[in-house]
Amino acid sequence: MIHMIAMMLEDKTAIITGASTGIGKAIAERYVAEGANVVIADINDENGKQTAEELDCTYMHCDVSAYEEVESVVEQTVDEYGSLDVIVNNAGIGADNDLANMDDEEWSQVMAINLTGVKNGAKAALPHLEETEGTIINIASIYGLVAGPSATAYATAKGGVVNFTRSVAVDYADQQVRCNAICPGFVETPMTEAMLEDESFYHFVQDETPMDRVAQPEEIAGLAAFLASDDASYITGAAIPVDGGWTAH
Numbered sequence: 529m530i531h532m533i534a535m536m537l538e539d540k541t542a543i544i545t546g547a548s549t550g551i552g553k554a555i556a557e558r559y560v561a562e563g564a565n566v567v568i569a570d571i572n573d574e575n576g577k578q579t580a581e582e583l584d585c586t587y588m589h590c591d592v593s594a595y596e597e598v599e600s601v602v603e604q605t606v607d608e609y610g611s612l613d614v615i616v617n618n619a620g621i622g623a624d625n626d627l628a629n630m631d632d633e634e635w636s637q638v639m640a641i642n643l644t645g646v647k648n649g650a651k652a653a654l655p656h657l658e659e660t661e662g663t664i665i666n667i668a669s670i671y672g673l674v675a676g677p678s679a680t681a682y683a684t685a686k687g688g689v690v691n692f693t694r695s696v697a698v699d700y701a702d703q704q705v706r707c708n709a710i711c712p713g714f715v716e717t718p719m720t721e722a723m724l725e726d727e728s729f730y731h732f733v734q735d736e737t738p739m740d741r742v743a744q745p746e747e748i749a750g751l752a753a754f755l756a757s758d759d760a761s762y763i764t765g766a767a768i769p770v771d772g773g774w775t776a777h
């Protein structure tokens with residue numbers, strides 16, 4: 529007898545923001561492998577188009593900090609695929625500064641992309657997710673759960689993402705829209721490349737991580753696939769660390 533193993537996300541349509549590179553790209557690749565229609569929404573057109581071609585999915589230009597642009601991506605996706613089941617609010621920027629050395633412009637940009645960008649994605653997708661009993665996945669960080677050195681703006685925005693996630697989960701549970709956050713530890717991506725090349729910084733990360741290493745983007749994508757699948761049907765409002773034990777001690 530042949531047992532067929534069903535794909536986790538067959539016939540689902542997902543938008544993933546910031547999926548040209550890094551964690552978002554790994555999520556896009558996994559979603560495609562699990563049978564989903566995937567739309568990559570990114571600000572970097574060159575990388576975005578190349579990744580979409582590589583993964584056999586669709587690319588749409590979008591700055592997540594501009595609500596109208598996010599709304600337009602959601603509308604185009606629904607026009608093209610008929611419905612929307614998942615939005616992964618992944619786009620984000622790094623910011624390395626303590627309070628004394630941070631200017632207001634940097635603070636505002638981090639809030640606009642890392643926090644308001646998540647709100648924009650969730651809000652624009654919500655009416656369509658109510659129709660499909662769909663799901664919102666927000667990529668926060670360990671720095672949404674604890675603080676770290678020289679990360680004031682970043683950790684403030686990510687802490688906001690975690691509690692935004694809980695608020696949306698509470699308000700839309702009745703409509704069967706689930707909303708969860710993934711909180712990665714340090715992951716090898718273009719965002720962290722330069723930081724992790726610095727030996728003393730890499731040692732700091734190792735010291736803080738019981739598993740003694742950074743993550744690969746694919747190790748975040750597994751949870752993103754699970755949370756989008758029907759297997760996660762009773763999980764909402766969670767902020768789940770994928771951090772090699774960073775926040776366990």
Ligand code: NAD
Binds near residue numbers: 549
């Ligand atoms: P990355 O820099 O490799 O990729 C980020 C992507 O977002 C890029 O494709 C970029 O073009 C896009 N982007 C940037 N600003 C945008 C905007 N305004 N609108 C649309 N797209 C935009 O980063 P990554 O490491 O893959 O990070 C992805 C997410 O994971 C971010 O939210 C980040 O904060 C979070 N995260 C990363 C790590 C890590 O160690 N890499 C750890 C925890 C959380």
